[in-house]
Amino acid sequence: MKRFLNLLCWTLCCGTGVAGVALAAEPAPKVVDFSADVMRPVKIADSSALSLVGHVVFYHNGAVITCDSAIRFNDRMMDCYNNVIINKDSTFIYGDRAEYNGNFNTARVFSPLVKIVDKDATLYTYNFSFNTLDNIGHYTGGGTMLQKENRLESRDGYYYADNRELIGVHDVEMKNPDYQLKSDSVSYNLDSEIARFYTRSYIWNKDDEFLTALKGSYDRKADLYTFTDQSYILTKTREVWADTILYKQNVQDALLVNNVQVADDEQQAVAFGDLIQYWGKERKALLTRDPVVASFQESDSSKRDTLYMRADSMFVFTYNRDSLLRDSLRRDSLAALESAASDEFTPADRGETTAGTASQ
Structure with missing residues (x-):
């Protein structure tokens, strides 16, 4: 009987202690x-x-x-x-x-x-x-x-x-x-x-670009889109797919990571890879991680000439062909005129002519 009473007292004390802890954890x-x-x-x-x-x-x-x-x-x-x-x-x-x-x-x-x-x-x-x-x-x-x-x-x-x-x-x-x-x-x-x-979210910005992804953010102060899942961008001249896209709208700089595909109608080219850094204003791109580029040009309505390129890394830049041709012709013409003038009026030519006249 004494053992039973001691056990009962011990149980009641423990129970009171537990209740006290619970009340302390959740104050009224x-x-x-x-x-x-x-x-x-x-x-x-x-x-x-x-x-x-x-x-x-x-x-x-x-x-x-x-x-x-x-x-x-x-x-x-x-x-x-x-x-x-x-x-x-x-x-x-x-x-x-x-x-x-x-x-x-x-x-x-x-x-x-x-x-x-x-x-x-x-x-x-x-x-x-x-x-x-x-x-x-x-x-x-x-x-x-x-x-x-x-x-x-x-x-x-x-x-x-x-x-x-x-x-x-x-x-x-x-x-x-x-x-x-x-x-x-x-x-x-x-x-x-x-x-x-x-x-899944959809964004239309002031430059008439369409952007979508399953997860991401837009920092308006930094003008930075960060898309991290099934990302896609559509602009007036190109389409971009990637797992991750970091895109600055005003300068059109982009970092594309994993499963990248770029289709550029203006440049008539498509690019594939796992890492592409693109500088929009300078119209330059660095492609790494197994990049592939296909450049195509339609010669007539029935034929399309395509050039395939593959390398460990590629650096791609764009220029205006007509402007470059005009600059080249201008430089060539100027060089030809300078060369002709130099041949006609060199000091050596003037010396030979004077000497010939004196001998006569």
Whole structure:
């Protein structure tokens, strides 16, 4: 019997210790502090609540919620009415009504059009919830973000206020003067202006180029496209396929890696390889890793002459043949004139002529 009692005491002690650890790991939610001009108890069904009127303010997790009136059901749950503003750091949320649950640190905001402002960016949506502890917002039913010249629209989305990151999901469209993007999942950073996508996405830029990939990003400030899966670019004169493409639009410089194919209609050539560096303004390219180039020219409507080239590495450059021919002829003509003049008026010729005349 004594052994049984000792075992029971040991079990109860261990159980209490485990419970204590669990409670320490998950502390109870904080009470929501509040203030108002007028406070009075009201009866709601079988329970009582507190009615707050005039300059109502709630404080929780560093967030401040203001409104004209509110019903406080208990120390962690309340409904806010009229001119609702939720502020946490640089994020401001505006609505007509809000339900705040301090147990889950979540505010659900309602209005014909909810507005969320963070410095120079504004998000409009219809259904919005915000967690005041982790500073993450979630919208459904459609949302539009405006920042400077950038516009992002999506059916649903998440806003991470700490790093100013907006993730749009389902029917995402981005627009600005430089490009238009369509995708099903886009992450956009408001500070860096870098858009990242994680599903098949399509981009049309200001130079009438079409770009697509399964995964990639666009850095507008650096003017750099980075595509890393099944990448493709179509311009007015060429088509490019590769696993990975790094492309600077303004200068048309590109780095193409793995399973590269380039079809250039202007140069009437196609190239294959696993690594191609292309300099657009200089119209030069370096091909390595088993490159192959085929250059073709149509002699008439029924024949096409094709030249195949293969090497360990190739350096390809482009020039204007007509311009080069004119320059060559100009240089040859000038050289011929200089040579003729030199032959006719050399000091040796003048000496021989003078000597011949004297002997006569």
